[in-house]
Amino acid sequence: MQLFKYNLPKIKHSWILIILSALTAMTVAACNPSNFKSSAAQIPQVVSSILSDPKTFNYALSQEFPNIFGLTYEGLVDQNPITGKVEPRLAESWQISEDKLKFTFTLRDGLKWSDGQSLTADDVVFTYNDVYFNEAIPTDVRDAFRIGVSRKLPTIRKIDERRIEFTLPEPFRPFLLNTGTPILPAHALQKYVQEKDSEGKPIFLAKWGVDSPAEEIIVNGPYKLERYDTSQRVVFRRNPYYWRKDNQGNSQPYIERLVWQIVENTDTSLLQFRSGGLDTIGISPDYFSLLKVQEKQGNFKIYGNEPSTGTSFILFNLNKGKRNGKPLVDPIKSRWFNTVEFRQAVAYAIDRQTMINNTFRGLGKPQNSPVTVQSPYYLSPEEGLKTYNFDIEKAKQLLIKAGFKYNQQGQLLDAEDNRVRFTLLTNSGNKIREAMGAQIKQDLAKIGMQVDFTPIAWNTYTDKLSNTLDWEASLLGLTGGLEPNDGANVWSPEGGLHMFNQKPQPGQKPIEGWEVSPWETEIAKLYIQATQEFDEAKVKQIYGKTQQITQENLPFIYLVNPLAMTAVRNRFEGINYSALNGAFWNIYEIKITK
Numbered sequence: 001m002q003l004f005k006y007n008l009p010k011i012k013h014s015w016i017l018i019i020l021s022a023l024t025a026m027t028v029a030a031c032n033p034s035n036f037k038s039s040a041a042q043i044p045q046v047v048s049s050i051l052s053d054p055k056t057f058n059y060a061l062s063q064e065f066p067n068i069f070g071l072t073y074e075g076l077v078d079q080n081p082i083t084g085k086v087e088p089r090l091a092e093s094w095q096i097s098e099d100k101l102k103f104t105f106t107l108r109d110g111l112k113w114s115d116g117q118s119l120t121a122d123d124v125v126f127t128y129n130d131v132y133f134n135e136a137i138p139t140d141v142r143d144a145f146r147i148g149v150s151r152k153l154p155t156i157r158k159i160d161e162r163r164i165e166f167t168l169p170e171p172f173r174p175f176l177l178n179t180g181t182p183i184l185p186a187h188a189l190q191k192y193v194q195e196k197d198s199e200g201k202p203i204f205l206a207k208w209g210v211d212s213p214a215e216e217i218i219v220n221g222p223y224k225l226e227r228y229d230t231s232q233r234v235v236f237r238r239n240p241y242y243w244r245k246d247n248q249g250n251s252q253p254y255i256e257r258l259v260w261q262i263v264e265n266t267d268t269s270l271l272q273f274r275s276g277g278l279d280t281i282g283i284s285p286d287y288f289s290l291l292k293v294q295e296k297q298g299n300f301k302i303y304g305n306e307p308s309t310g311t312s313f314i315l316f317n318l319n320k321g322k323r324n325g326k327p328l329v330d331p332i333k334s335r336w337f338n339t340v341e342f343r344q345a346v347a348y349a350i351d352r353q354t355m356i357n358n359t360f361r362g363l364g365k366p367q368n369s370p371v372t373v374q375s376p377y378y379l380s381p382e383e384g385l386k387t388y389n390f391d392i393e394k395a396k397q398l399l400i401k402a403g404f405k406y407n408q409q410g411q412l413l414d415a416e417d418n419r420v421r422f423t424l425l426t427n428s429g430n431k432i433r434e435a436m437g438a439q440i441k442q443d444l445a446k447i448g449m450q451v452d453f454t455p456i457a458w459n460t461y462t463d464k465l466s467n468t469l470d471w472e473a474s475l476l477g478l479t480g481g482l483e484p485n486d487g488a489n490v491w492s493p494e495g496g497l498h499m500f501n502q503k504p505q506p507g508q509k510p511i512e513g514w515e516v517s518p519w520e521t522e523i524a525k526l527y528i529q530a531t532q533e534f535d536e537a538k539v540k541q542i543y544g545k546t547q548q549i550t551q552e553n554l555p556f557i558y559l560v561n562p563l564a565m566t567a568v569r570n571r572f573e574g575i576n577y578s579a580l581n582g583a584f585w586n587i588y589e590i591k592i593t594k
Helices: 033-039 121-132 141-145 186-194 266-274 285-292 331-337 340-349 352-358 392-401 431-445 458-468 484-491 518-532 536-553
Strands: 045-050 077-079 086-088 091-096 102-107 155-158 163-167 223-229 233-238 257-262 280-282 300-307 311-316 364-366 421-427 450-456 473-478 560-569
Touching (some): 121 141, 121 155, 285 431, 285 560, 518 536
Antiparallel strands (some): 077 086, 155 163, 223 233, 233 257, 311 473
């Protein structure tokens, strides 16, 4: 459970951060946070918890959550999660040409890196040209900047020390929002991009890992990394060179230090919060009733009561390809999984309302779309989005229509008399996910399917999903944002998170016979069309069509959207809660009052 959800850059990163905080691997905490807290009692700080260690301090190579980058880096702009408006960050202003092909940004005067070096247009050009647009660097950031059918990238040039001009090959509606991508320090990293290792790869790929000394990580955000103790904590210190000041000219942020304790599981986080060791905690459904009655006694407040912006779903491996002549998926099972009636039957057979009532204690909503309900582009069921309400008989009818049958024991068989049995994976250690998986196993047994539900270690799980592709079905989720194009790398067949039919990524073994279905191609085309359209009503219409296609073909079978809630001690002033980014998204203006 991630207790802080900071204002992360709005360029797909809500999707790049693969598999939500709720799915993050568990790591054992080495000590109680109150011990560390008391040793630094004189320093104004916030103590929260995360479930696992960061995987890298190199932003370009990051794909997972939790990560440090929402605190340590900023881009040219950002999106206010309350108003949805694009606001200046490192850039104080920008101009867009009438043909929408040129974007000229002017940086704030006097910007500095955390080591005191000047931040200039050279850093912006380096970040995009040398890192994000460099094909030798395997970063998912690049996918969000590929424009149109040609998938061309913008060009960027320096005008002077404070001005940069981007030129687009064609109009691209999400471009301004995409420039929220963090800017990286040329003076610290450029030499590593240029130097190559013995295999001809940039040394950059091995730099700023989690074993790097904290003082080597040069940043431009409100906080810098102070220390990282593996499996214990991540500590951040206020960046004295951060640009932001309040109306009285005082430097922000006000809070000197942030501490993320790495705890072994959500129960441990709860105990530490209740004992005063943590200042804030994300509330899972099984904790809400307990904490709600303790608000006054515990001197905290629970914020939020609307659906979270992430997704949870199960998916089947639809990849028909082979590696070294061996099918990635058993051909018998692959035929089941690639039959749309099979996937629709599974959707009808899962009792999501019971899942909400039992696992989520009533604190959730049925989920039907990859687009968050807060987005202006969300298509509701009332507007024509297909839903799969629990219906065992309809599920069985679909299976029989597709050529499946039942034996005398009620077991489901395919046309060749093969028993329908498959393995459903998730990561081990999260009670909510494990309860969801256990119910799915029971629900699908009612339509004759045998599901071997198998929670496994996080590292093994992610390796199967993104590298070996050795899996049959999975239970997981993705974070979300207001702009659907943030998920372009999920819906593009070439994308790094097109996980239901994953193409090998750079450096991975090739796949023979990889196929893309017509509906996959259609979704990808519509996503491109939506970026080319500037009439908001038409954009909503285009994204509405993508949601209808996903619900008809079910590459993801969506489950439940839990309510987003966070408990925060009453000693903080300036909390402005957002379901999108949590309680501390505006960390720079939050104060400790007592």
